[in-house]
Amino acid sequence: MADSPQFVFVTCQFGAEQTVKRELGRRWPEFRFAYSRPGFLTFKVPQGSQLYADFDLESVFARSYGLCLGKVSGDDPAAMAAHVWSLIGQQPCQRVHVWAREMAEPGHHPAPTSLEVAAEQARVLLIQSCPRADVMADAAFDPLQPARRGQFVLDCIVVQPSEWWVGVHRVHSVPSQWAGGRIPLQTPSDMVSRAWLKMEEAIRWSQLPAASGARWAEIGSAPGGASQALLGRGFFVLGVDPAEMHPAVLEHPRFTHLRRRAAQVRRREFRKIRWLAADMNVAPSYTLDVVEEIVMHREVDIRGMLLTLKLFEWELADQVAEYLQRVRSWGFNEVAARQLEHNRQEVCVAALARPFRRKPSLRSGSSG
DSSP states (O other): EEEEESEEEEEEOTTOOHHHHHHHHHOOOTOOOEEETTTTTEEEOOOOOEEEETTTOOOOSSEEEEEEEEEEEOOOHHHHHHHHHHHHHTOOOOOOEEOOOSSSSSEEEEEEEEOHHHHHHHHHHHHHHOOOOGOOOOOOOOSSSSTTTTTTTEEEEEEEEEEEEEEEEEEESSGGGGGGGGOOOOOOTTTOSEEEEEEEEHHHHOEEEOOOOEEHHHHHTTTOOOHHHHHHTTTTEEEOOOOOOHHHHHHOOOOOESOGGGGGGOOGGGGGGOOEEEEOOSHHHHHHHHHHHHTSSOOOOEEEEEEEOOOSSGGGGGGGHHHHHHHTTTTTOOEEOOOOOOOOOOOOOOOOOOOOOOOOTTTOOOOO
């Protein structure tokens, strides 16, 4: 579907709006900021711009985005739902995503929020008022079923109970399969920490090809939430952290704890490791220094990584492109970053070396 839209919409983490504006100002200088509420923005695009429903915004901080068709407002939600269908008209539509903008920083708001309740009501009303037989498949409105790549999706974002914004996108990535770019996770009853959420989301977003039985090292592993997620997928995990691990993780048969700082670990401890995760409460440059010393060592062969970079000041977001280029310089040719739903003021970096080539072994007599 080709369009010449006047606007695009973007949703993001609560508090990241200015960061999104700066990011899009660098990547899309022709866009003009139009409207925002916390967690939601629109931008006007130049007349005649050829944006397609599956365009790539190339944004680290956008949670979701698409072509914007306008807004509906009023005090009668049923009438608003009917108006949504009039905006979409006969444009292709196989799925419907309905969600609420974020109202607080991750981990700092009740669930469900008042807007999430309003969004669920909107979803039900859209089902009831749907005039299109081609949209009425069982999974079309199911928030727990991902849209398939290539499908056209009607987006309805509840900004206020009386204000819904309507857009469309075509699925082209893992986040775009889900309403608002939020991958639903079923939290385990024995979850050790929020790091489980971050790691589980990172694995699903990144699609790193680590098979069950793969060996991971996690730098900054305490108390063990991320390690718990890795163990739950059948991986072996080497946790590196001077702090104590949760007993449920420490006692797992596939977990090994090195209770020391990464700089104190002999590099031969990483010889069998092919996948590396790091989440340390330090500046991004320090995290990258630590990781670089490991992955560039001649006896270490890391195939892929998931790194959390803390942005203690939002201005550090302007340096993300430099951080990614540094990771690429280590030999990782597939590198991406995203502010995950369960990230706070931080971003997740996924890196993969494809094809993977182990370094020549000095032990086998090679001089390389």
